[in-house]
Amino acid sequence: MQTQDTHYEDAQPSDATTDSALVGTDLEIGYPTLEEPVVTVDRIDVPEGEVTALVGPNGSGKSTLVKALARQLSPDAGEIRLNDRNIQSFGQKELARELGHLSQENTAPDSVTVEDLVYHGRYPYRGFFESVDDADERAVERAIDLAGIDHLREKSVGNLSGGQKQLVFIAMVLAQETDVLLLDEPTTFLDLHHQLRVMETVRRLNEERDVTIAIVLHDIAQAARFADNLIALDDGAVYDWGPPTDVVTEELLEDVFDVDAAVRYTPDPEIVPKRSL
């Protein structure tokens, strides 16, 4: 516990001048069926205009935290603020216009076409009676373009591979045109090519459209390469956070991931795992 606190005190945002798009304070997040909260966090920041990766071993509370940040789960205690406004005060559609969220598992009927699915991303912009307008169409075109799935648009979802499906769902969230995006393990279960496609889309989104991104990643090496900030979670608490060069250390891998590994800085951290602890 002591080590964690010291780490936390030392941590600084990568750039002191950037504000945080999403801030959680004094959070206790749990599930109705459990007595104890799964995640207890004093403060968590998702800095505006940057890519923040949440890393941690299985069961460390990454997904739970993201669900709370996306208001899929309401915290037992504490407050989450989006653009300095309590997230609970947003209307459902209003929130969906500010904050996009892609959960870990996504399903769609097999016979839906890719284009129709991406159009669902425009749901928060449409009233009960309204139909699609030009703005919706442009947003969908941009999203399809960004995700690089133009060649798939007429296909039905059932005929896509897992990786293609993931890109389509990402395009759907992109069509929401939000300033903040939460992605829960978008690269898990994908082959290397599609993992990189997803990460490149995320990077491009951040650079070209200045979207703030928080992304849960399983692979810490990938997180270190693509993210501006890392938040390392261990057993439902923040172990450390900051730029990858500061956070990714042999000590972190040992304490949090129970792995004996060598870390080289070239200048990006490179991890060579040796054995489990």
Place this chain on the structure above:
Amino acid sequence: MAGETRTTGESGTARGTTGWIDATLVGLICVSIAVTVLGGLIQVSFGAYSMTLAEAWGAVTNPSILFNGDAWRAFLLGTALPEMNRRALIVWNIRVPRVIVGAFVGMNLAVAGAVFQAVTRNELASPYILGVSHGSGLGVLVTFVFFSGLTHLVPLMAAVGGALAFVAVYAIAWNGGTSPVRLVLAGVVVGMVAWSLQRGLFFFVEDIGVVQSALAWITGSLTGTDWEQVRLVAPWSVVSILVAALGARHLNVLVLGESTARSLGMKVEWARFGLSAVAIVATSSAIAVAGIVSFVGLIVPHVVRTVVGSDYRRIIAGSLFVGPALVTAADVGARLGPSVVAVAAGAVILVAGLALGLGGLLGSSAVRSRYDADYTRPAGVALVVGAGMLGLAWLAGGPAVSETQLPVGIVTGLVGGPYFLYLMRRRKHLGDL
């Protein structure tokens, strides 16, 4: 289409309002309308006062009634009926309303079924999945047993029983929110209790006539329906179907799953409750005029989905026409009796088997591409089944119109079984919404 949508704004609006209508859907709707009209005409021409199809058509399209404001006021508002000849009176006052009520019942149940299949994310859901059928059955039995003086209120009691069951299901399922599984389980609970009570009440009925009319109610029957039933069912149907059609887009988002729907900005609990409530209104009004017609709400959306795909805008539009077609056709079966149905179905199956077999033998590309070289088995089965049905009908004394009418719900139930059998044989995975 992709190229056009980028260059012109016009096609963009078309995409939202009509772009989802495709040739398959239009074809399905046309076939359904043809079946409904043909079934309706057959229905109109049969009975104690018999006439040919042409005479029936003449009576139905009789301009002196079709364009008579007084007659329509009498039908739709219940004012005094104007003078008309005997044939017109029988056709317009007794037989046409039965067809119209059947069409409304088919529409309501089919659309409600489509809504419930989306809300529960289960393709085997029906309008009765949330305990509605057994709830209204209980309402009917309670009225017959305890309030035998108030049997004219049976339609109302049936609808109220169904609605109460729905409320009870929601109350049981609610635990800081609902989920499809909780709703379905609560539906089973409420349905079982209502079913048991309803069966128990049968033991308190002494009059066999009351038992029969109670049974007709809980199997669903269009016998004796009148313009009064049209007036009862029409307004509720129009409103609930309109809302369901507008809600189709929301159903498409709802089937993506709760978490995704919420991330997209949907108030999932409200949408689920609102759409279910609308479907319950449609179901209850159908029950109020025809009793509990089974399987329509299950098969129709399922058939439509198999044909047009899983876009709920298409499914609802298709269900709106296939539902009336199924109920009208089934009611013709109920009206004409089992032997006529067996002859008709046997002939259709026999012809289909012959066409398939001959097509295969002559090397038709349509048959080859669909069945490969394996066309002999379905063709053989169809020939045997068709011949068997014709043989049975012949043994039973030929296609005579039976004296007693079956409840239409029995016919729809008998259609439902073979349909799912066919599905299980033909499709590898059942379960895509």
